[in-house]
Amino acid sequence: MLKFFNLIQNENMKIYRKGSTKVMILILLTLVVTVGLIFKFGTKDKPITSEWKQELIAENQQYQKQVEQSNSGPEKKYYQKEIAKNEYRIDHNVKPVSGKNIWNFTNEMTGMTQLIIIFTIIVVSTSISSEFTWGTIKLLLIRPVSRTTILLAKYVSSLIYSIFMILLLFAFSWFIGGILFGFGGADILNLQYVNGHVQEINWVLYEFKQYGLLCVQLIVMVTLAASIASIFRNSSLAIGLSIFLTMAGSIIIQFLSQFEWVKYVLFVNMDLNQYIDGIPFREDMTMGFSLSVLAVYYLIFAIFGWLFFTKRDVAS
Amino acid sequence: MNQPVIKLEHVSKTIGKKTIIDDLSFDIYGGEVFGFLGPNGAGKTTTIRMIVGLMKLSKGNITIHGHSIKTQYKDAIKHVGAIVENPEMYKYLSGYQNLIHYGRMISGITKERIMEIVEVVGLAERIHDKVKRYSLGMRQRLGLAQGLLHKPSVLILDEPTNGLDPAGIREIRHYIRKLAQEEGIAVIVSSHLLSEMELMCDRIGIIQQGKLVGVETVRDFVQSDETMQVQFTVDQPSKASQIIMETLSLRHIKHNETIIELKIKRDDIPLVCESLVHAGIKLYAITSVAKTLEDKFLEVTGGSGIA
Incomplete structure (x- = not known):
């Protein structure tokens, strides 16, 4: 156990001493500030008047028209969701507030997790395959430590990196949000749409849920990247392929959406937010279903990555 | 060991x-x-x-x-x-x-x-x-x-x-x-x-x-045999060769103007010296021509396939 801790220390040293890791942190922080500034100065907010109920009713009528005209399923569902939320506000006499507040901003920033996923893919791929490209693997493996433990240390340290980045993102976006839009505002009501019902939910809890769901996606993608890296032992290929798959995922889904078996495709199940605050991709899909599909993919990636790392000769 | x-x-x-x-x-x-x-x-x-x-x-x-x-x-x-x-x-x-x-x-x-x-x-x-x-x-x-x-x-x-x-x-x-x-x-x-x-x-x-x-x-590798290749540097090689041939009862010895080269048992070297000195031949040097590892290596591997 002590040895595993030592290995994690080693991997952390190799991750954080690298220039590219520092650049990643810098990029993340810069983006949060930039988006914050754009959010504050670049967008116009609709003023909220005392006739907000009438306005919401008018908005709903507009949305209703959209629903009738639209042929696309997701679009219809999006408007239905907005209508439901507006109706909730009217029924419960909850006045809408300006979108320019700290919580809405930190909530928007959860989307940056996608960037963290890409960064972690780079970190885990480099951590595994650069040992092979630099030849350091030959000195790394000839120690009284099993290859499984070494691989596990690399995997775990990459996940620690992603947790660090997520915490940094949350703390920093809260800080920047506070500076730009004022701290406080925890009383602002947040609504979420679950299974056709609108619920009130605490912001912090809501955001932790968002991060939690994104973490599932992160773990699956990072495991995929790790297994590609240990199969091909080539950093550029591992990074390129994983990022391509992340990006191309949605396109692939669109392409395959006409088939029923699309629900077993990895990328369809990756976005779990569709069950929390959104519309499931297919009606017969549930959170449990997606989690099971992801678990199967996860196991396949993990087993392949492990087999290739531990069983194959180091020949070059 | x-x-x-x-x-x-x-x-x-x-x-x-x-x-x-x-x-x-x-x-x-x-x-x-x-x-x-x-x-x-x-x-x-x-x-x-x-x-x-x-x-x-x-x-x-x-x-x-x-x-x-x-x-x-x-x-x-x-x-x-x-x-x-x-x-x-x-x-x-x-x-x-x-x-x-x-x-x-x-x-x-x-x-x-x-x-x-x-x-x-x-x-x-x-x-x-x-x-x-x-x-x-x-x-x-x-x-x-x-x-x-x-x-x-x-x-x-x-x-x-x-x-x-x-x-x-x-x-x-x-x-x-x-x-x-x-x-x-x-x-x-x-x-x-x-x-x-x-x-x-x-x-x-x-x-x-x-x-x-x-x-x-x-x-062993460099000198696997008991016998070794030895060079004697002398002033009268042909006469010296005769003497060595008689001493060791050999039939033929290679020599040039100054050097006689032959395969010889280690124990025979002092014997040869003695007889040469007795015959009044000036002996300037005795050198053992050990095979280098490289020679041996080429011999063993047949000299092929070395990049």
């Missing part, structure tokens, strides 16, 4: 249908420097990779201190320090951080031990520099430090003098000899520098096309 430290028993390696290593068996003992010699592509590096567990054995077994590399890898490998091919290090870390890194993988490596070994390999001044600023020779030293960190009883060095200047080569050679003699470490060295091997090794195994051609001590 004592118990073998490393035992290779009928080790074979096949990749696809190609046999890279074919039924290799030999033992290496503590306190000796074992040279692994062979033309490029003969399977030296493959064998070393199998000993340290980077490649799996197709057949046979390798044991280190009685622990099989196949079933008790951790127990076997903890006795081993090695550099496989070039000493590749994390270039963006300092030499010291690299050593910390490897030290953490073995229990009981203290900071004092790290500084001690840094002192031994002569890197103390530059140890906190990034490895990317090191010369090849310094990397070689850092590689050696990494291999010796845990006081192994087996040291495996693939081309250890590669990239070193003559002074560095001599230093490494002395250090390797010292490790073997004073600390009883078994050292395996592979090299294509034959003259280097001759100076460094106690025994030499020649490998060619995956097969072990022979294992011999360096002395």
Whole structure:
């Protein structure tokens, strides 16, 4: 156990001493500030008047028209969701507030997790395959430590990196949000749409849920990247392929959406937010279903990555 | 000698249908420097990779201190320090951080031990520099430090003098000899520098096309026969030849204007001297023409396949 801790220390040293890791942190922080500034100065907010109920009713009528005209399923569902939320506000006499507040901003920033996923893919791929490209693997493996433990240390340290980045993102976006839009505002009501019902939910809890769901996606993608890296032992290929798959995922889904078996495709199940605050991709899909599909993919990636790392000769 | 430290028993390696290593068996003992010699592509590096567990054995077994590399890898490998091919290090870390890194993988490596070994390999001044600023020779030293960190009883060095200047080569050679003699470490060295091997090794195994051609001590290897080639420098070669032929009852001896060269038993040399001096022939020099390792190597391997 002590040895595993030592290995994690080693991997952390190799991750954080690298220039590219520092650049990643810098990029993340810069983006949060930039988006914050754009959010504050670049967008116009609709003023909220005392006739907000009438306005919401008018908005709903507009949305209703959209629903009738639209042929696309997701679009219809999006408007239905907005209508439901507006109706909730009217029924419960909850006045809408300006979108320019700290919580809405930190909530928007959860989307940056996608960037963290890409960064972690780079970190885990480099951590595994650069040992092979630099030849350091030959000195790394000839120690009284099993290859499984070494691989596990690399995997775990990459996940620690992603947790660090997520915490940094949350703390920093809260800080920047506070500076730009004022701290406080925890009383602002947040609504979420679950299974056709609108619920009130605490912001912090809501955001932790968002991060939690994104973490599932992160773990699956990072495991995929790790297994590609240990199969091909080539950093550029591992990074390129994983990022391509992340990006191309949605396109692939669109392409395959006409088939029923699309629900077993990895990328369809990756976005779990569709069950929390959104519309499931297919009606017969549930959170449990997606989690099971992801678990199967996860196991396949993990087993392949492990087999290739531990069983194959180091020949070059 | 004592118990073998490393035992290779009928080790074979096949990749696809190609046999890279074919039924290799030999033992290496503590306190000796074992040279692994062979033309490029003969399977030296493959064998070393199998000993340290980077490649799996197709057949046979390798044991280190009685622990099989196949079933008790951790127990076997903890006795081993090695550099496989070039000493590749994390270039963006300092030499010291690299050593910390490897030290953490073995229990009981203290900071004092790290500084001690840094002192031994002569890197103390530059140890906190990034490895990317090191010369090849310094990397070689850092590689050696990494291999010796845990006081192994087996040291495996693939081309250890590669990239070193003559002074560095001599230093490494002395250090390797010292490790073997004073600390009883078994050292395996592979090299294509034959003259280097001759100076460094106690025994030499020649490998060619995956097969072990022979294992011999360096002395036997270079002078396997009792008889040796000797040159006598004299003032009257033809007369001297006559005398030698009579003394040793030989029929024919090669000679030129000043030198007589012949194969002769060691014990016969004083005899020849005596008779030459008696006959009033001036004897200027007696030189033994030992076969160099290189000659022998070419002889054994048939001179083919050396890149």
